[in-house]
Amino acid sequence: VSAAPDALADLAETIAREAAALAVQRRAEGVEVADRKSSIADVVTAADREVEALIRRRISEARPDDAFFGEESGAATGTSGLTWVVDPIDGTVNYLYGSPVYAVSIGVVRGVPDPATWEPVAGVVIAPATGQVYRAVAGGAATLDGRPLAVAAPESLAETLVATGFGYTAERRWEQAAVLAGLITEVRDVRRAGAAALDCCAVAAGTVDAYYERGINPWDVAAGSIVAAAAGADVRTWEVGDTRSFLFAAPSIVEDLATLVRTLEDDVLGD
Ligand code: IPD
Incomplete structure (x- = not known):
């Protein structure tokens, strides 16, 4: 397969469709917690591992x-300069509970996965669970089932x-x-759906206006950030302490929202 962005997106879509079918099949058979990672909230199922292996x-x-x-x-090195950044099941807790709000997320980036x-x-x-396919190449259009976003x-x-979303450590949850x-009284409302990749796609589709989370992992946002940016979102990231914040937002309010969030972060984190 060539390294042209459209060819890589075609390959990502083919693989994601096969992975999605496997996730649906395993969900129908029944899902259990196989392990806990960074905290009691951070669970993994056998399906997460099997889908990633595929x-x-x-x-x-x-x-x-x-x-x-x-x-x-984890990671495997390569020589081409391209890295595939993958979350096999983003929204694992939703998947465990039988909620449809989970996603297979496959991003391709140039350089290290940072x-x-x-x-x-x-x-x-x-x-x-819904069969919806979000797709984009950098600098191109973002689509949902082929229709532009x-x-x-x-x-x-x-x-x-x-x-928004919550990372898994107690400290990160409290900070967020x-x-x-402070944010909730200044904006229309706040939503916590439980799958960061779909939060990014919701910004792209205009079903929310912004997505903000501190300490999100690269695999959660690699694909979604490309979809959001291609649909016209401004993607801002910055670091406070050793934790990176992410903001994906409509350009009309990104400046005001970034200023407010950074002020609130300074108050909470004492910077
Ligand atoms: C999590 C979800 C959640 C976000 C967390 C992520 P996972 O991913 O995307 O919405 O708030 O920060 O870790 O663990 O379900 O793949």
Whole structure:
């Protein structure tokens, strides 16, 4: 398979569709917690591992010189300069509970899998329970099931619906909740759906106006950030302490929202 962005997006979509079918099949058979990772909230199922193994195998068959970085199985180096950044099941807790809000997320970036420096190439996010396919190449259009997506254009923070999420350590949860306590009275409302890749795609589709989370992992946002940016979202990231914040937002309010969030972070984190 060639390294042209569209060819990489085609391959990502083919692999994500196969992975999504496997996730649906395993969900129908019944899912249990196989292990806990960083905290009691951070669970993994056998399906997460099996779906990642399938994705990893398919990528290395088609593009043996590319690097790989996955939530469950870690990193493999490559020589091509491209890295596949994969979350086999984003929204594992929703998946465990039988909620449809989970996703297979496959992003392709140039460089190391660090959101501060990587160069986005192509991204595909599939919601297996609904069959929705979000897809984009950097600099191209973002689509949902082939139809173009565009971010919303709220006129003020009072009209801004903000999606968010919570990382898994107790400290990160407390910090995020404290920032949100200040945010919730300034914006239209806050949503916590439980799958970061789909939060990014919701910004792209205009079903929320922004998504903000501190300490999100690269595999959660690699594909979704490409979809969001291609749909016109501004993607901002910055670091406070040793934790990176991510904000994906409609350009009409990004400046005001970034200023507010950074002020709240400074208050909470004492910087
Ligand atoms: C999690 C989800 C959640 C976000 C967490 C992620 P996982 O991913 O995307 O919405 O708030 O930070 O870790 O563990 O379900 O793949």
